[in-house]
Amino acid sequence: MTLVFVRHGQPDYSTDTLTEKGKKEAAAFASYWEGKKAAFVYVSPLGRARETASFYEERTGKKAVVLPFLREFSYPVENPGNPFVPWDVYPLDLERHPLLLDPVHWSEDEALRKAGIGVKAKDVFDAFDRLLEEHGYWRERNHYAVLRPNHETLLFFGHFGVDSLILSHLLNCSPYVLWQGTVALTSSFTVVTTEERQEGAASFRIQVLGATNHLEKAGLSPSFEARFAECFQDPERH
DSSP: OOOEEOOOOOOTTTTTEOOOHHHHHHHHHHHHTSOOOOOOEEEEEHHHHHHHHHHHHHHHHOOEEEOGGGGGOOOOOTTOOOOOOOTTTOHHHHHOOOOGTTTTTGGGHHHHHTTTTHHHHHHHHHHHHHHHHTTTTTEEEEEEEEOOOOOOEEEEEOOOHHHHHHHHHHTTTHHHHHHHOHHHHHHHEEEEEEEEEEETTEEEEEEEEEEEEHHHHHHHOOOTTOOSSSTTTTTSSO
């Protein structure tokens, strides 16, 4: 099985839609992936993700199924002097909250616990596992029991925060490893596949992370969206 996670195109967050550049990014992805077979297509209920998916839907005739749990994982977390959303933490704050990097107990950090982040994350994990079970893979501890081995491709149009959360579940690590250590530029795609090295036991492995091949092919420059200034003196966002 192959899972493809597509981040929405460059957004206008004030209207939850795509910018003109974002529309070009989404169109480029649709063109690039038109010839690739996706057995099932899913999308976040948020406007920017649905608009991104619409270009693929129009080009392929496939209709994306809306899954509420794919919405962005943006829940306020109180933190004295610097409140944050789960996927956006300053490096020094991460050092002050070392539990965040624990693969099992990350959500037990006091700030996250008070905000109920662990419960919200479990809701996402459970919903995603139910979906995978429908497609032949059942979560069993840290691997997936193979109920129906297959080569299906599932395409997800969503958001960096929730996609990273789901990936951390598949990889059995803290989401902060991905939230803080990786970046998915707008309209980029991440490819994850199952490996069944022992019969009946599958694990997931990232093959491609945050790819922008479609933008290069279309002659578009990747957006800086989701990144932060390379050097503190740089004009980009901090």
